[in-house]
Amino acid sequence: MDSRYVRQFKKGALEMILLCLISKKETYGYEIITKLNRSAAVLGYAREGTVYPILYRLQEAGLIRCRLAPAAANGGLKKYYSITEQGRETLNELTAFWRQYTACVDDFIGEADSAEV
Amino acid sequence: MEKYIMQVKKALVVSGRAKKEVLRDLKEIFASAREHGESEEQVIGRLGSPEEFADNINEQMGVSRTECLRLRRRRQITVVSIFAVLALAAGLLSRFSSVPNDAIGYSDSMTSIKIESARLDVPMLLVVIGIAAMAVAVIMTIRYRRGAK
Numbered sequence: 001m002d003s004r005y006v007r008q009f010k011k012g013a014l015e016m017i018l019l020c021l022i023s024k025k026e027t028y029g030y031e032i033i034t035k036l037n038r039s040a041a042v043l044g045y046a047r048e049g050t051v052y053p054i055l056y057r058l059q060e061a062g063l064i065r066c067r068l069a070p071a072a073a074n075g076g077l078k079k080y081y082s083i084t085e086q087g088r089e090t091l092n093e094l095t096a097f098w099r100q101y102t103a104c105v106d107d108f109i110g111e112a113d114s115a116e117v
Numbered sequence: 118m119e120k121y122i123m124q125v126k127k128a129l130v131v132s133g134r135a136k137k138e139v140l141r142d143l144k145e146i147f148a149s150a151r152e153h154g155e156s157e158e159q160v161i162g163r164l165g166s167p168e169e170f171a172d173n174i175n176e177q178m179g180v181s182r183t184e185c186l187r188l189r190r191r192r193q194i195t196v197v198s199i200f201a202v203l204a205l206a207a208g209l210l211s212r213f214s215s216v217p218n219d220a221i222g223y224s225d226s227m228t229s230i231k232i233e234s235a236r237l238d239v240p241m242l243l244v245v246i247g248i249a250a251m252a253v254a255v256i257m258t259i260r261y262r263r264g265a266k
Contacts, residue, residue, distance in 0.1 A: 029142065030149035047163050048146050049170045053177035056135075060178060076148050079141075 010043060015054055016098065017043075019091045022064055023083040028071075029055075032081075055081065063087035118147050118157050121167055128171035131178055139174055187264070194257045201250035208243030 021032055029048065036046035058064045064081050071078040083091070122143055129136050150160045164170050 028149075029145060030153065045163070047165070049163075049165050049173050052139075052142060052146075053173045056139075056174065056178045071149075071152075076145065077141075078145060078149070 014043075014050070015058065016091070016094050018051070018054055018058065019063065019083065019087060019094070022081050023088060023091055026080050026082040028078045028080050058087070063090055118161075121161055121164075124167035125171045128168045128175075130171075130175050135178060187261075190257070190261050190264075194254055194261060197250055197257065198254040201247050201254055203247075204243045204250060205247030208240040208245075208247055211240040212244070 017036070018032065021027060021035055027035075029052070032051060033046050033048060036043060036051070040046070055064070059066060059081075062084055064087050065084050066079045066081045068077045069080055070076070122140060125143060126136065126140055129139060131139065146164070147157065147160055151157075
């Protein structure tokens with residue numbers, strides 16, 4: 001299922017999903033992709049090409065911050081993302097809205113379902 | 118991988134700082150994937166074409182292509198203007214500073230005047246170059262203004 005409508009749902013929610021992931025604990029690019037891909041069955045495969053641009057925008061908006069630190073495995077630098085105070089506030093607002101929103105949409109779906117019967 | 122990164126670099130239309138960051142992150146993407154046993158081909162397959170990858174980023178954080186061209190034009194005009202002013206200033210200054218020499222030369226023999234005149238060519242040339250550069254700058258500015266409308 002990959003219609004235009006579904007793609008738009010995914011696109012809209014991805015920013016919130018990323019904020020959730022980053023708010024849980026400081027994380028880096030590859031870990032984010034791996035975690036997202038555990039839900040690939042529903043969300044579809046996460047690609048850096050989609051995730052990074054959103055990370056840049058969240059960072060620009062001051063919702064997340066990053067720091068460079070040496071990676072344990074290869075000695076190279078890794079970028080670690082963490083949520084800012086402002087990001088946490090925004091996430092709370094978004095979550096609250098999302099709950100209301102899904103409940104509201106569910107109501108409509110319920111009405112449509114009962115009309116069908 | 119190097120080729121891929123170069124192509125992304127070319128296709129990015131973002132500020133210099135942002136570009137540096139994107140390219141650094143891209144290197145990390147490849148390094149992390151390698152660490153987890155992914156091949157470069159696998160990563161590139163997931164990233165999509167360099168243009169696609171760059172366009173995604175341009176869309177999110179970049180200035181539009183026309184905006185980028187305008188910025189580049191403006192930079193060119195500044196460079197030409199500065200060059201014009203410098204050339205003119207250098208030319209005029211050495212002209213004026215050569216006046217006392219001229220006065221001495223005037224009362225002196227013919228040979229001194231000859232050297233003087235050979236030297237005078239350089240400031241004259243600078244003045245001419247300066248005026249030409251200024252004219253170019255003016256034309257560029259007019260074109261830029263017209264393009265902005």
